[in-house]
Amino acid sequence: MKKIDLTTLLIPIVYFIAGASSLAGVATTFFYKDELELTLEQLGILSSVAIIPWSIKPVYGIFSDRVPLRGLRRKPYLILSGFLGSLGYLSLATWVEGFWGVLVAELISALGFALADVIVDGVVAERSKTHAAAGKLQSICRAAIMTGALIVAYSSGVLTESIGARRVFLLTATLPLCTSLIAIFLKELPVGITAWNWKQTWSNFKRALTPAILWSALFLFIWRSTPTSGGAFSYYLIDELHFDPEFFGRLAVISRFMGIAGVLIFRKWLIAIPLKRLLFTIVIASIVLSLPTLGLVYGWYNILGVSPKLFAMADTLITAPLSEIGFLPLLVLVARICPKGIEATVFAVLASIMNIGLAISDMGGAALVHLFDVHQATETLAANYTNLDKVLWIAILSSVLPLPLLPFLPDTRAEEEKREQGIPSGIEAGITGSTIA
Structure with a gap:
């Protein structure tokens, strides 16, 4: 036994x-x-x-x-x-x-x-x-x-x-x-x-800095650095639409479940698409599928005759899978460009670059809400979400910023990665997306 x-x-x-x-x-x-x-x-x-x-x-x-x-x-x-x-x-x-x-x-x-x-x-x-x-x-x-x-x-x-x-x-x-x-x-x-041997490690790392890695690092950094709405949208849902903690819990369930669905969708139908084409499609899809989020600010649920909560659940149902699908190709790109011999070192550095970009993204969101004077109610000020739509539009449209770098990326498929190495790729192995690498 x-x-x-x-x-x-x-x-x-x-x-x-x-x-x-x-x-x-x-x-x-x-x-x-x-x-x-x-x-x-x-x-x-x-x-x-x-x-x-x-x-x-x-x-x-x-x-x-x-x-x-x-x-x-x-x-x-x-x-x-x-x-x-x-x-x-x-x-x-x-x-x-x-x-x-x-x-x-x-x-x-x-x-x-x-x-x-x-x-x-x-x-x-x-x-x-x-x-x-x-x-x-x-x-x-x-x-x-x-x-x-x-x-x-x-x-x-x-x-x-x-x-x-x-x-x-x-x-x-x-x-x-x-x-x-x-x-x-x-x-x-x-x-x-x-x-x-620090000297040998640094020497190996410098030799690994090929144009493909440098362009990919810049792409990953810009992709992750685009600003978000920060906590402004969550505050808006609480103050203006009166969403309570229990309903936020419901949205979390939908988000987690559909995140798993996003991983399965990627593995089943998207894994064979060339990387550059897939990344371009994801950017365009993210802009289109973000429109329901704006609909909560513009009150489109009134036009449709549904409650804000039902509209928010539908929005989460649509956007949650895309957040996972949008992250998985980045893992493919990182795995693809890591040179043999120092894969772990280069992967760790690229993951850190992505995380630094995410930190800048949050700071960018904070700058946007300050610039447009979006804030919750305080003891001396009334809540002001008048310009929240502008913050959301900038955050959504900034997704196109890394697109000019696409031609400089190595073109690959996750399936090719799997065949070349004779092993399950990170995606096939079930590695899932996360906001933090």
Whole structure:
């Protein structure tokens, strides 16, 4: 009888916990808006700062690989990541009373989750004896993330309404601690400190900077840097359309479920389309399919004779799959251009570039709402969403900015990637999209 590897069984549980931590999603929106009364500009800054720990993931990988603690490279760091993630949410549940407190809590929490992501990915790589095994295990792990997020989606709204945001944060704080507990049972053999040849690594990296990689890096950066509406649209839904936490939970369920549908659509029908053509189509589709979002601002639901909530559910049903479909080709592009020998290093750098772009996107959204004087009600000012449509139009139309760079990208299909390497591609293996790489 084949012996069960406990470590391999526990890894997907860590990913499930990461997905389930989105339990605090709805609570965060209402806590920041109603209790702390954070401005839209402050929300943009917070979103950008929270991405910083995700943008320096290669640093965690270097420390984990080269600086073992008591001879262990993974277990101590994974235990630490759980405590950091929990501390961030515990801070929100207890002492945080304003913007700077939230900033500290967000940084601590993001650091914990980013560190856990790097460490567990390292464990997965070590446990995967073949490329096929890597694809299978990665598929299970990504499915675990999406399952965890889907299960808690509706609860996030209901609990916020019934027990309050701070208690939801307290409940969420227990989840990362489960990661620390699981880490105790991971099996890992002690290792010595490995020498690191920085000069050789830098030399190899410089040789890898081909025009294809540089153009692709610029494309990825601009794609992710286009501004968003920030939290302005969510604030509008609460203030003007009177959406409550429970309904936000319903929207979260639809979004998570349709996100999974987006992955399946990509695997079934879009994976064979040449990359440049697919990216162009996604940009055009994103503009067209964003129109229902504008419809909520323009009141198109009145023309159709339906409620704003029904219109919002239809909007989420349409746009949620596209968010996943729009991210997956970027993973294909990154995987395609990584040179052999230093794939992990180049992939990590490109992922960091994408995350930095995402931080700039949030800052751009904050700048837009400030420029057009979009804000929620305060003690001295009435709410002003008059120019929210302009913010949304700029955010939507800015999607075309990376298109001039398409001719400079390497043309490939995910299917070609799979045939060339003889392994399941990241998409075929079930790697799913995320706002953070």
